[in-house]
Amino acid sequence: MKNIIWLVLAIILLITGCADITSDAERESKQGEDQEKTQESTKNDAETSKNEPEEDANEEEQTQENRMDKDKEKTTEPIYQIDEETSSVVPVNEEGNEKVVLLTIDDAPDGHALKMANTLKDLEASAIFFVNGHSLDSEDKKTLQQVHDMGFAIGNHTYNHKLLSDLSTEKQKEEIVSLNDRIEGIIGERPQFFRAPHGENTDFSRQIAADEGMVTMNWTYGYDYFEPYMDAEKLTEAMVTGKGPEVDVPYSLLKPGANLLMHDREWTAEALPDIIEGLRAKGYEIVDPALIQTKE
Structure with a gap:
């Protein structure tokens, strides 16, 4: 009878250990996914920041072109x-x-x-x-x-x-x-x-x-x-x-x-x-x- 009890306890302990191992693996996997998301977000933010100066440059270039067009209009005034x-x-x-x-x-x-x-x-x-x-x-x-x-x-x-x-x-x-x-x-x-x-x-x-x-x-x-x-x-x-x-x-x-x-x-x-x-x-x-x- 004692042997049966010890066997049951051993099985319970084994199941509990496996469950803990699974939980740790899931946590590690989740942490990895979170890190990947964070890195991706950081990368996107960096690319956005990188593009912003280009957009600003394009806007500045367009502004300069508009000024040049206005200057051209001025130079075509009758003289x-x-x-x-x-x-x-x-x-x-x-x-x-x-x-x-x-x-x-x-x-x-x-x-x-x-x-x-x-x-x-x-x-x-x-x-x-x-x-x-x-x-x-x-x-x-x-x-x-x-x-x-x-x-x-x-x-x-x-x-x-x-x-x-x-x-x-x-x-x-x-x-x-x-x-x-x-x-x-x-x-x-x-x-x-x-x-x-x-x-x-x-x-x-x-x-x-x-x-x-x-x-x-x-x-x-x-x-x-x-x-x-x-x-x-x-x-x-x-x-x-x-x-x-x-x-x-x-x-x-x-x-x-x-x-x-x-x-x-x-x-x-x-x-x-x-x-x-x-x-x-x-x-x-x-x-x-x-x-x-x-x-x-």
Whole structure:
């Protein structure tokens, strides 16, 4: 009987010991899980802390970009205007540089406008492309869109390039306004500059241009429409010096603020790089039309 009692007690003790061992193992396992959770939480907190400076940096970068955009807006405020009498470019405040020239290209697009636009872009120079409407009835309207998308100003040179003084007031208005409508339909905006064919304005055409929110301008000199200068080398010399001795201009017309007339022509497109470099070598800055005061 005693042996049976001792056997029962031994079994009870054995079961109790096993239970304690199991409990210790469970506790150790739980403690391990808790440590892992703590480590994971610490790691996440560290990663969060690490990302926070990056987010702050991104916010700071965005703020700097916003400031730069605002500064850019400030720098595009008009600092020049077109003299109504001479068509030259003059500063309106101390930010303007007196020694500038304005490049303008008439009769565009007529086969060479895109090449000229690429030349200007490569040399970081600006210009106004004065457009005729009759060209826009062909595939050249795609060229106009490309030139505009490259950032160049588009001007109104009338729809059919007719002498305005020979037209009735009704026809003059049609020549100007219908072209603005056509240009707007292609590039999404109306021109801000107007140049009459052959520089022959009328009081009525000037008023229509003003009503349309455009600045009227002629030019101070240009030579590429004279036969002696339908040659790239001769044209370059004439445009850079301002002299055209073969058309009775033996003196220089190159002055600060000069408004230079060129055309969408093969010889002009060929001469354009040297014209730009030659003018810059003389200390002239190519003015950006975006910095010229407009009517709007």
